[in-house]
Structures are given as structure tokens and as C-alpha cells.
């Protein structure tokens with residue numbers, strides 16, 4: 096049986112007040128389980144008068160008669176160090192202290208004398224203090240100890256005529272709370288027993304029928320278990336009687352903040368108005384496990400006062416310091432790759448146009464929001480944790496060139512709180528400023544709170560920037576980008592360490608089969624496709640973005656971003672190809688202007704390779720200058736065929752073979768001979784990509800070489816000839 100395994104061989108226990116009742120039962124049980132027991136009892140009456148060695152000796156005899164080890168001690172607990180000394184002298188150590196000794200001096204409050212008060216406090220509170228404190232250095236040194244304090248229902252609930260006793264008993268709970276914290280690192284567990292037993296103290300207090308059922312022997316196993324080294328309970332209050340036990344917890348009502356904002360004063364009238372809610376213990380209780388939790392909850396209330404829902408005047412401020420390294424890390428987190436040379440501006444700090452990728456400007460605001468309780472305390476009376484939180488929507492508008500290093504100050508506020516029935520959506524706005532106080536950007540983050548709704552709020556917002564459906568025609572352009580299986584592991588290094596994206600157990604709590612990708616990593620991936628397609632990868636053309644996260648992306652999935660151009664607005668939607676689920680919906684990027692090269696509106700292939708970049712830059716620049724339009728006619732296995740027209744006439748064909756890394760003039764399908772290759776050094780390519788070298792000039796200087804026969808139409812030849820004369 097499991098009980099037979101609970102042995103105390105080699106352990107030394109002190110039990111105070113062990114001459115009778117509960118103490119005797121503890122001492123006998125501990126002795127029978129192999130502990131060496133110091134049976135302490137002064138032998139006084141229940142009111143603390145008199146002295147006799149008889150009772151302790153009898154218990155010692157009982158233990159010894161059953162083969163156990165015990166020694167009697169007749170000291171008062173007020174001389175606790177003498178009791179511990181008895182243990183050390185007789186058994187060489189001390190492991191367990193059961194503070195059980197107690198007396199009664201019952202009087203109605205008006206009649207309690209100083210000595211009634213002092214004596215009760217001396218025995219219960221000071222006695223426990225002295226005995227435990229004498230043992231404490233030994234317990235700490237050996238990194239092991241078990242301490243029991245004895246409280247009473249009289250302390251927990253009050254009892255007529257026991258004001259002195261009640262105060263002392265609840266004082267022991269406070270003592271235990273702190274010793275549990277101080278002893279924790281030394282493996283000293285401290286707990287309180289609240290026994291209801293038939294004893295000298297209760298014989299004429301409890302009804303006779305109940306009294307005979309309340310055998311101390313039925314409580315002793317609970318105390319003995321709490322004293323065992325395998326019991327990890329610490330800092331608890333355990334009630335026990337008649338073979339039953341239960342753990343106490345102090346609980347409180349959810350409470351009520353009774354002022355409107357942090358600048359409001361409190362008044363007795365506002366307390367009166369809130370009193371029914373402050374004192375309502377019928378709906379829900381909170382149990383706080385530590386003083387830190389209590390302080391944390393207070394801070395939450397204070398934060399919510401700083402920013403009550405819907406308030407635009409109350410704000411939370413935070414700052415975010417970052418460096419080049421953070422910019423590069425963010426770019427890698429959204430899949431920016433050196434495979435495309437024009438990406439070096441996001442990945443290489445010595446690049447002449449080293450830039451922050453525009454969507455990174457969301458991060459400082461997001462970090463400010465996540466480190467404040469603005470969102471988690473936005474719904475009055477509701478609390479939620481990270482496992483319920485999904486990124487719902489995001490808006491960002493950039494006003495100034497974004498820095499690549501420095502400190503950004505963020506001012507955050509809740510704009511709206513929406514009740515979606517079962518769920519809730521909290522919309523927060525963040526203004527971000529540089530060190531000179533210049534406003535760099537505005538971010539708007541919608542947080543979707545699963546099961547957070549039903550609080551009776553409004554359903555829609557008139558203040559938030561809305562997502563927009565794309566045109567109903569087929570997309571003008573589509574680009575595929577494969578995310579890495581480690582995408583979330585990389586992206587989280589930019590600050591959002593929400594375990595939902597890395598920890599399978601946490602993801603399971605949120606109802607996901609596996610960790611999901613950060614919404615902002617998916618968004619960054621989509622926006623880089625838009626920038627390459629329509630802004631020649633130039634971050635300065637970026638103005639704003641809005642997106643709704645419609646379904647989660649799983650790291651490793653391939654994302655297809657479909658794009659529609661309407662003036663300077665590029666609508667886009669992103670689909671995870673493997674699951675065939677739309678992960679971003681209703682999204683758009685507004686550009687300051689669409690890049691001239693991209694104005695040709697050519698659908699392009701994945702911007703993955705250097706060859707493609709060469710093709711894009713050389714091709715687009717020449718075509719732009721010739722006022723020609725390319726049209727993708729076919730895409731087979733990484734080979735892209737273009738028809739180029741100018742003034743409505745076909746002026747040539749262009750083929751890009753990503754596998755061979757070559758760019759051809761001509762079209763194999765048209766029977767033209769594909770024997771022409773464009774060659775250019777990467778350094779010159781970079782110059783062209785950054786606009787420092789004109790492709791025509793490069794061609795003329797021999798830096799851009801065309802090998803083989805050039806298959807150009809007469810019209811294109813004429814145009815090129817005219818160009819070269821300029």
C-alpha cells in the first residue's frame with residue numbers, strides 16, 4: 096500500500112503540545128513511521144496554568160513501547176530554542192516542527208484583560224515564532240524542512256468570546272504565508288492545519304454528538320503527510336476533520352474601478368455608486384496566488400484607467416530602440432532573400448540605400464501594445480490570455496523616411512472595442528515618432544479575442560480603417576513565395592515572442608494543430624511581392640497598407656499573392672497554396688506612385704533569382720525608354736516568354752530562363768533562333784538597379800554585352816539606333 100511507503104526513518108520531529116489530543120496523535124503516528132520524536136508538553140491546564148511532566152512522559156512511553164524513538168521535553172514554547180536544543184542533543188538534528196501547543200482564555204471582548212490577550216498570543220503566535228525560528232537555521236543549512244502551524248476556524252470565521260484566540264490563530268496564517276516564501280529556496284515547506292478535533296480545547300465547546308466523531312487520529316494522517324519529504328505542498332491552509340480534508344483559498348470578488356480615468360479623483364459618492372459591484376460575490380471569485388499577482392492586478396486597473404475604452408485622451412507611451420541588425424533580422428523574418436540583388440538594400444547595412452522594410456514600422460507600436468495592458472484590459476470585467484488572442488487586421492501609414500537605427504516613441508490608445516457575439520475585436524491605434532518628435536507613421540492593430548465577446552458592446556466601428564475587397568476581374572499579377580519551415584522561429588526574434596508561433600503545446604491550447612506563423616510575417620511576405628511588382632522594390636514608394644488576417648499560415652507553406660492595380664492602389668489577397676486557404680483578404684497597398692518600370696503592368700515571375708533581376712532591370716529600363724509594353728505570353732517551368740509592343744506594334748520577343756540563368760531575345764515558340772544572351776557583371780547590375788548606371792550607357796560602354804545574333808524587329812532596331820545617337 097502507498098501509505099506503508101511514507102516513512103520518516105532518520106528524520107527528527109518536534110511536536111509541541113504533544114501530551115494529549117492532536118499533538119499526541121501526531122507524535123504517535125510520526126513515531127510509528129520511524130521518526131525520532133521530541134514530545135514537548137509543559138503539562139499545564141488548558142488555560143495555561145500549572146505544569147507537569149506526566150503527559151509528555153506517557154506519550155514517549157507509548158512511542159517507545161511500539162519500538163519507536165522519542166524523548167520528552169517540558170519547556171514552554173516561549174522558550175522554543177530549548178525545545179529545539181532537546182532535539183539536537185538527543186538526536187543530532189531537526190527536520191520537522193509541528194507547532195501545535197495552544198491554550199484558551201475565552202472572554203467576551205469587553206472583558207479580555209491584558210494578560211488574557213498576552214498569554215494567548217505568547218503561546219500560539221510567539222511560541223510558534225520562537226520554536227520555528229530556533230529550528231530555521233538548521234533547516235536552511237540542510238536544505239530540508241517541514242513546518243506546520245495550527246490555526247483554527249475561530250480565526251478564519253471569528254467565534255464569540257475568542258477575540259484573543261482568533262487574532263492569534265489568523266496571525267499564524269500570515270506567519271506561514273511569509274515563511275513559505277522565505278523557505279522555498281531551501282526546500283522548507285510550511286503549511287497550516289485547521290483542525291476540528293475532540294480535544295481539551297473543544298470538549299465543552301462542540302456538541303457532544305459531533306465531539307465523539309472528531310477523533311484526533313483522523314487528522315493526524317493529514318499533518319503527517321504534510322510533514323513527509325515527498326509532499327510538495329507549501330504555503331497552504333488545510334482544514335481537516337473526521338477523515339476529510341480541504342484546502343483553503345482566500346478569494347475576492349472581481350471588484351470595480353470607481354473612477355473614470357487616471358486623472359479623476361475618488362469620492363465617497365463614487366464608492367457608494369459602485370458598492371453593489373464591489374461587494375458582489377455571487378458571480379465570480381478570483382484567487383490570487385501571490386502578492387505579485389495582487390500587485391499585477393492593481394496595475395491592470397491603473398492601466399485601464401489610463402486608457403478607458405473609447406477614450407482618445409488617455410494613452411500609453413513606450414519607446415523602442417533598434418539598430419541595423421534589427422532591420423536585417425526583420426527582413427529575413429519576412430523572407431527577404433539575397434537571391435534578389437535589389438533586396439540587398441534591406442539586408443546589407445553598407446548598401447548605399449540601406450533601408451527599413453516598410454512594414455517593420457508596425458513593430459515598435461505592436462511591442463508597445465503587447466507590453467502594456469491596454470488591450471488585455473480593454474473589455475470591462477473581462478480578462479483574457481495570449482492563447483485567446485489572434486492578430487485580426489493591420490493598417491500602417493508611413494509619413495517620413497524610416498530610420499534604420501535609433502529610438503522610436505510610440506503613443507498607443509484603444510480606438511474601439513467591438514462585440515462580435517462570441518468573440519471580440521479590440522482596435523488600437525499607435526502614433527510613432529522619431530527622436531526629434533517627428534511623426535513617422537501611424538499603425539492600427541485589430542486584435543481578435545476568441546470567446547471574448549458577449550459583453551453587450553457595439554458590433555462595428557466607424558473609426559477604424561476598413562479592409563476593401565479587390566476588383567472582381569482576374570488578378571493583374573500573381574507572385575508565389577515559399578515560407579520557410581523556420582519562418583516563425585526567425586520572425587519571433589523581431590520581438591513578438593508569443594508562444595503560439597513556436598510552442599506546439601501552447602498552439603494546441605489555442606486550438607491549432609501546430610504553431611502558426613505571425614500574421615505580420617505573412618503580411619510582410621505579401622507586401623514584398625507588391626513592392627517588387629509595382630514599386631521596383633523601392634521602399635520610398637510605399638505609403639500605406641491594410642490587411643485582414645483571414646486564416647492562419649503554417650510555416651513552410653507557399654503563399655501566392657494576387658494583385659490588382661487601380662491607379663496607385665494595389666489591391667491584394669494572399670492564399671496558402673498547400674491548404675488552398677485565403678490567409679490575407681481585403682488588403683491593399685497604396686504607393687506614392689507606381690514605379691515607371693512597373694507601370695508597364697507586366698505580370699512577372701517570382702522575383703527569386705539574379706537572372707530574373709537582370710531581366711527585370713535591363714528589360715524594364717530599356718522598355719520604359721522605348722515606351723514599349725511587355726506582355727507575358729507563357730510561363731513553362733521557370734521559362735518566361737514576353738511579347739513586347741510599342742505603339743500597338745510588336746517590336747520584339749524576350750525570354751527569361753531562370754534555370755539556366757540566361758536572358759534571351761527571341762521566342763522559341765515562334766521558331767526564332769534563341770541564340771542571344773545578355774551578360775553583365777553583378778556590380779554593374781547593382782549600379783543599374785540603384786539607378787546609377789543607365790542600361791543604354793552600359794550597353795554602349797560594353798558593360799552590357801549581347802552575345803550572338805540579335806533578333807530584333809526593324810522597328811526596335813530603329814528605336815535603339817535613335818537612342819544610341821542621343
Ligand SMILES: CCCCCCC[C@@H](O)CC(=O)SCCNC(=O)CCNC(=O)[C@H](O)C(C)(C)COP(=O)(O)OP(=O)(O)OC[C@H]1O[C@@H](n2cnc3c(N)ncnc32)[C@H](O)[C@@H]1OP(=O)(O)O
Nearest residue numbers: 465470484485486487488515543593613614644645646647
Ligand atoms: C496584447 C496582445 C496583442 C496581440 C497581438 C497579436 C500577437 C500575434 O503574435 C498573434 C498572431 O500573429 S496570430 C496569427 C495571425 N492571425 C491569424 O492567423 C488569424 C487568422 N484568422 C482567422 O483564423 C479567422 O479570421 C478568425 C478565427 C479570426 C475569425 O474567424 P471566425 O470565427 O470564423 O469569424 P467569422 O465568423 O468569419 O466572423 C465573426 C466576426 O468577426 C469578424 N472577423 C472575422 N475575422 C476577423 C479578423 N481577422 N479581424 C477582425 N475581425 C474579424 C467578422 O467580420 C465577423 O464580424 P461581423 O459579423 O460583424 O461581420
